[in-house]
Amino acid sequence: QALEKAALTKETSSKDTGEEKNAYGVKIGENCKNNGCKVNYEGEPSNLDLCRYHPGIPIFHEGLKYWSCCQKKTTDFSEFLEQLGCSTGHHCWVKLETKKVAACRFDWHQTATHVCVAVYAKLSDPAPTYVEANPIRLNANIVFGDENVFTLDIELTGLIDVDQSSVCLAASKVEIKLRKAEPSSWRTLNVEREQTSNNKTDDEKADEKAEGGLEQMVDAVDLSDL
Ligand SMILES: [Zn+2]
Ligand SMILES: [Zn+2]
Numbered sequence: 766q767a768l769e770k771a772a773l774t775k776e777t778s779s780k781d782t783g784e785e786k787n788a789y790g791v792k793i794g795e796n797c798k799n800n801g802c803k804v805n806y807e808g809e810p811s812n813l814d815l816c817r818y819h820p821g822i823p824i825f826h827e828g829l830k831y832w833s834c835c836q837k838k839t840t841d842f843s844e845f846l847e848q849l850g851c852s853t854g855h856h857c858w859v860k861l862e863t864k865k866v867a868a869c870r871f872d873w874h875q876t877a878t879h880v881c882v883a884v885y886a887k888l889s890d891p892a893p894t895y896v897e898a899n900p901i902r903l904n905a906n907i908v909f910g911d912e913n914v915f916t917l918d919i920e921l922t923g924l925i926d927v928d929q930s931s932v933c934l935a936a937s938k939v940e941i942k943l944r945k946a947e948p949s950s951w952r953t954l955n956v957e958r959e960q961t962s963n964n965k966t967d968d969e970k971a972d973e974k975a976e977g978g979l980e981q982m983v984d985a986v987d988l989s990d991l
Contacts, residue, residue, distance in 0.1 A: 792806070797818070798858065800819040801818045801850040811856060815853050816853060818850035820854075833904065833918070834851055835848075866914050869913075870885045875950065875951055880921075881943070882903070884905065884915065886910065887938075894906065900927060901920060909939075921955060921956070923949060923951050925944055
């Protein structure tokens with residue numbers, strides 16, 4: 766479930782102009798950038814094709830590979846790549862191509878009723894940025910600055926009320942305000958998993974080499990700074 770985006774009007778309108786320019790610059794043969802879609806751009810009609818893609822992010826965890834959206838778990842990397850998209854929409858010819866996975870400082874604090882997570886991403890871009898949550902999980906994908914992407918995907922310590930939670934994109938940071946479902950005090954923001962990235966089997970390390978770029982996306986979710 767996507768949290769309501771409260772973006773500054775000025776930022777939104779300037780972004781719209783930028784996207785229009787991109788739409789005209791698509792080259793023939795350009796491949797669709799949506800996860801799981803292998804269609805190439807063959808001219809104007811391609812824009813009317815249905816795109817089957819995974820709106821989520823790739824997750825590699827304890828040898829299992831899956832998309833966060835549909836979670837069909839497999840141990841086989843090529844099988845994972847072949848998984849047909851679970852959602853349909855429009856092809857995306859230019860997005861993400863030049864975006865870099867970036868680390869970004871974030872912290873959190875709490876009040877009696879809320880947990881506030883501040884991600885210090887300067888000049889976040891409201892259109893591609895999304896923050897999703899369910900009562901026990903927060904998944905933020907923040908596009909900011911010079912085409913950087915920061916991903917935060919955590920299992921929360923306490924329960925939240927998603928409908929009363931919100932996210933605000935300001936010039937210097939992204940503030941995610943999570944409404945506590947229970948009035949307890951949180952000791953930590955997220956549940957620490959026993960297995961960390963420093964504790965992998967040789968098999969998984971070999972996987973990492975082969976997986977290249979995709980693995981980097983997962984590495985961006987580094988919780989050791991907490
Ligand atoms: Zn999917
Ligand atoms: Zn597509």
